Amino acid sequence: MTDLAPLRRALLSVSDKTGLTDLAQALAARGVEILSTGGSARTLREAGIAVRDVADLTGFPEMMDGRVKTLHPKVHGGLLALRDDAGHVAAMEEHGIAPIDLLVVNLYPFEDTVAKGADYETCIENIDIGGPAMIRAAAKNHGHVTTLVDVEDYGALLAELEANDGQTTLAFRRRMAQIAYARTGAYDAAVSSWMAEAIGEATPRRRVFAGTLAQGLRYGENPHQGAAFYVDGSDRPGVAQAEQLQGKALSYNNINDTDAAFELVSEFDPGVEAACAIIKHANPCGVGTGISLLSAYRKAFDCDRTSAFGGIVALNRPLDGATAEAIAEIFTEVVIAPGADADARTIFARKKNLRLLVTPALAATDAPGLAWRQVSGGLLVQDRDNGVRGPDDLKVVTKKAPDADQMADLLFAWKVAKHVKSNAIVYVRDRATVGVGAGQMSRVDSALIAAKKAERMAEDLGLPEPLTRGSAVASDAFFPFPDGLLEAAAAGASCVIQPGGSMRDDEVIAAADEAGLAMVFTGMRHFRH
Known part of the structure; x- marks a missing residue:
């Protein structure tokens, strides 16, 4: 493995033709022989660039609607051969295999095909086989071969060749190899995730998540933590x-x-x-x-x-x-x-x-999707919390039923509570939060903190009483005892929305009736940790 590797022959086979002719012209100007396939070869010829078909190199035509064109020893041998290994060199000479020093490949647009809602068969046809195989071969042999999979690296390659008299450094080839393996890994992740969903496999044996760097960050939650932001390629606004x-x-x-x-x-x-x-x-x-x-x-x-x-x-x-x-x-x-x-x-x-x-739009909060987080030694994966509740989904469980205005505030409070860390208590009046208690170990403490905040704001705003008087209150999970509910009542709440489902629901309902509260059950919990 040497530091500088000359670039004499390149194989260019890309789905995204952006920048292809400019790259090929720059390589040709350096005397690099260019091999190509199908549409890439046609694009280069139309631009007046001399190109040799891979079919001419291998002696086999592209076949099976293009499924088979680069899967051949003269391609993979040219990518994998160790130039400083006598046995490899002898095998190349014996079988007429010429070295390929640069591979430029970007893959069939599988992710875009899925995003457009294509049917199963169309998605299958857009799974690239030859491309990933060549990328892995070339990247493995980065001691001698340069591998490019992203258009944004074309300029870096040309700068590298200019700086090193038509050669690439080992450091550059290693960096490009890492990018190449990350790309094929992300590609396979996209295929496997799509297929799991397509066949209804909710918990596949192996699951892979991939992302593309959007930006490096100065640090993470704290200055001593490194951090970066990656995007997953979805089109969900945010x-x-x-x-x-x-x-x-x-x-x-x-x-x-x-x-x-x-x-x-x-x-x-x-x-x-x-x-x-x-x-x-x-x-x-x-x-x-x-x-x-x-x-x-x-x-x-x-x-x-x-x-x-x-x-x-x-x-x-x-x-x-x-x-x-x-x-x-x-x-x-x-x-x-x-x-x-x-x-x-x-x-x-x-x-x-x-x-x-x-942003281009708002996010569809009821849309399906996955959410995950890392734990020591693994990942927790779940469906995104896209649960919603409307008036017809609620069950009135108290003697008093909420009126129309109270119902509007209850549903507003329920939407907000979904986004508050558990244990969550949210007081609402006239479609605005007036007190929020978040992330407490006790639901009673959340109710007290939210009420206290409302009292402080009433003083700051010069109000005669806190806006929790006559408010609607939401709890993200059931009240296990009447105490939390009674704290909300003491703060002035007139109605309550909660999931229900406690062993002591009857006690909680009785306490609500005694306090003159209207209460509805949603039958849905919104824990958020």
């Missing part, structure tokens, strides 16, 4: 699909919190009402809806003004100037919305560090 219009680079915590904010605000239909969610440390500190984004933002802000400082703001409609002006009154880390008008952009331009992200 942080990964967003365009950052201004502000500093996003941090690890920014991305995590912005994702939480956007997922929450996407619960609210922009055609029905404007919505705003303010997130701090992945928990909502205020959520509101209104006839305008400005009114929704002010309602969300008035839930917990202290925690909103330095928070993440998500909107379900394009950001307008009036709302931008209000948001800019305090320090805000990130604003994400499905668009922003010219006035909003001008206002935010005065806040150089504020990150403004726009």
